[in-house]
Amino acid sequence: FIFYKEKSTEINRLISHDFLYYYSKDSIEKIKIKESTSAVYEHLEKQDTSLVDKSLLLKNKYNQLISSYRQYIDKEKINELNISKYIPQEIIDIVKEFLDSSSQKLKRVFPQEVFIVLSLHLTKIINNKQNEQINFDLNQIVNKYQEEYILSLKLIEHLEKKYKIDIPLDEAITIVLILLLNQLTESENKPVLLIAMHGKNVASSLTGVVKQMSNSDSVYSYDLLLEKKMQMAYEEMKLLIEKINRGKGVLLIYDMGSVKIMGKLISKETGIDIRFIAAPSTMIALETVKKMSSNDDLDDIMSELEQSYQHYFPSIVENYHRQKKKNVIITLCMNGEGGAIQIKKYLEDSLELQDIDIVPLSMNNHKELLFKINELRKSYNILCTMGSFDPQLYGIKFISVTQLFNTPLDKLSLLISSSNQDIVIKKKIKYSLIFKNIEKQAPNIDIDILKKVLPEFIQELDCQYQLSYDKKIGLIMHLSGVICSLVDNAPIPKKYNYKNIISTHKKTYEYLYDLVEMIEEPFHIQFSDSDIASLITIIKEI
Numbered sequence: 068f069i070f071y072k073e074k075s076t077e078i079n080r081l082i083s084h085d086f087l088y089y090y091s092k093d094s095i096e097k098i099k100i101k102e103s104t105s106a107v108y109e110h111l112e113k114q115d116t117s118l119v120d121k122s123l124l125l126k127n128k129y130n131q132l133i134s135s136y137r138q139y140i141d142k143e144k145i146n147e148l149n150i151s152k153y154i155p156q157e158i159i160d161i162v163k164e165f166l167d168s169s170s171q172k173l174k175r176v177f178p179q180e181v182f183i184v185l186s187l188h189l190t191k192i193i194n195n196k197q198n199e200q201i202n203f204d205l206n207q208i209v210n211k212y213q214e215e216y217i218l219s220l221k222l223i224e225h226l227e228k229k230y231k232i233d234i235p236l237d238e239a240i241t242i243v244l245i246l247l248l249n250q251l252t253e254s255e256n257k258p259v260l261l262i263a264m265h266g267k268n269v270a271s272s273l274t275g276v277v278k279q280m281s282n283s284d285s286v287y288s289y290d291l292l293l294e295k296k297m298q299m300a301y302e303e304m305k306l307l308i309e310k311i312n313r314g315k316g317v318l319l320i321y322d323m324g325s326v327k328i329m330g331k332l333i334s335k336e337t338g339i340d341i342r343f344i345a346a347p348s349t350m351i352a353l354e355t356v357k358k359m360s361s362n363d364d365l366d367d368i369m370s371e372l373e374q375s376y377q378h379y380f381p382s383i384v385e386n387y388h389r390q391k392k393k394n395v396i397i398t399l400c401m402n403g404e405g406g407a408i409q410i411k412k413y414l415e416d417s418l419e420l421q422d423i424d425i426v427p428l429s430m431n432n433h434k435e436l437l438f439k440i441n442e443l444r445k446s447y448n449i450l451c452t453m454g455s456f457d458p459q460l461y462g463i464k465f466i467s468v469t470q471l472f473n474t475p476l477d478k479l480s481l482l483i484s485s486s487n488q489d490i491v492i493k494k495k496i497k498y499s500l501i502f503k504n505i506e507k508q509a510p511n512i513d514i515d516i517l518k519k520v521l522p523e524f525i526q527e528l529d530c531q532y533q534l535s536y537d538k539k540i541g542l543i544m545h546l547s548g549v550i551c552s553l554v555d556n557a558p559i560p561k562k563y564n565y566k567n568i569i570s571t572h573k574k575t576y577e578y579l580y581d582l583v584e585m586i587e588e589p590f591h592i593q594f595s596d597s598d599i600a601s602l603i604t605i606i607k608e609i
Contacts, residue, residue, distance in 0.1 A: 133244075140184070173218075181461055193226065266290065270289055398428070418476060
């Protein structure tokens with residue numbers, strides 16, 4: 068604070084030193100610190116850990132922590148179905164609520180083992196049978212896993228109030244380590260960020276701020292000096308990218324197009340995957356100066372700049388656009404992906420999967436599987452996993468191959484839907500058989516046009532009216548007959564009450580009147596009002 072010295076008494080009264088304050092874009096968390104915390108920090112300040120590989124130490128401590136639990140779980144064969152024999156239901160409910168909330172806040176899938184280990188550990192805490200505490204670097208945990216630490220503190224606070232017990236602060240770190248089960252990995256094989264901008268110390272200054280605020284070691288900079296020749300700059304940036312690349316590519320924040328051009332050439336030459344994020348502050352500043360040199364009216368300058376923004380804005384929107392997450396079903400195979408691909412093919416051949424992707428994965432390496440699933444979760448809403456063996460993923464439904472093949476296709480929606488999301492999956496229409504029959508019955512019709520137009524028409528109708536499988540078949544057969552009659556100029560009997568149907572369902576009539584154009588134009592025919600009324604009758608089941 069700039070005025071802290073003269074306002075210190077007032078500030079100290081407002082902001083207590085007995086709390087941790089955690090800020091996010093949506094909220095402020097305030098967590099009470101126990102008396103022992105300051106002593107822990109003082110102890111840490113005296114330690115010299117500069118020569119120690121902290122990541123390795125943390126990983127060893129994590130392995131030490133869970134090894135005893137894993138032995139007990141294996142010995143007793145504890146799983147999600149029988150855990151209530153070993154853990155009180157009240158604690159199970161607390162853990163489930165905590166993991167559900169943490170999964171949403173951290174945007175992470177937890178393995179089932181986290182649920183079991185955490186349930187066992189909290190039972191020990193509540194029964195006052197804590198494990199011997201493991202030495203740890205509190206600074207490292209708080210800085211690197213801040214969100215997990217805050218969640219753990221809140222859980223401990225909840226347990227203390229509910230069971231009227233005192234829980235050592237160290238247990239918050241233990242809970243963090245349990246949450247990180249199978250998540251602790253070395254810093255290699257990660258994407259890195261490179262900030263490259265024109266001017267002396269522009270990129271490096273920004274990088275310094277980012278590193279200080281994020282405590283990240285994956286941010287690098289390149290200052291493109293204005294007097295430097297482009298060929299030399301290209302070689303320097305290429306060497307830097309090759310040096311900092313950790314095998315997962317580079318995110319490049321750039322201020323002007325020349326940097327992006329170099330980045331694309333470097334990517335092509337080296338094979339390193341480089342993605343680009345536009346931050347055109349330099350270009351916008353230059354444009355502002357240009358406008359100011361020819362105009363001294365602020366309103367005019369702002370108006371002209373807003374027009375210029377339209378030139379830069381699309382590329383920025385493209386970089387930061389957040390699409391709604393699509394749904395995904397993950398199919399699994401124990402060895403390789405062969406079985407998973409077979410399940411995917413069965414689903415795609417049998418069902419209409421609108422806005423649902425299917426991703427086959429191998430279960431050969433559980434740690435790698437968990438990593439891939441967490442990567443998928445960043446872009447997808449995971450509906451379920453399917454396969455021969457349950458991968459034990461907390462909060463993600465598993466459907467066995469036996470369940471899948473024993474469930475009628477029109478009931479799969481119920482099987483896949485979760486408690487908080489209804490999924491509509493419909494049996495796929497076997498158009499090939501229908502068209503084969505139509506081709507025999509109506510040789511004068513252009514079957515290739517029908518194959519293209521009719522499925523598209525039915526899909527549009529389905530999006531609007533959520534048609535059942537039987538209703539779709541009925542519409543296909545009816546429309547095929549109408550099209551054949553209109554193509555052959557054969558008379559079609561008029562519905563006696565078609566005017567009444569149209570007046571009663573005016574909006575449906577207007578929608579269908581426009582929609583049938585996709586059939587009328589390629590076949591050079593025209594549906595009458597009576598024909599459209601017949602469609603309304605089928606759709607509305609009049």
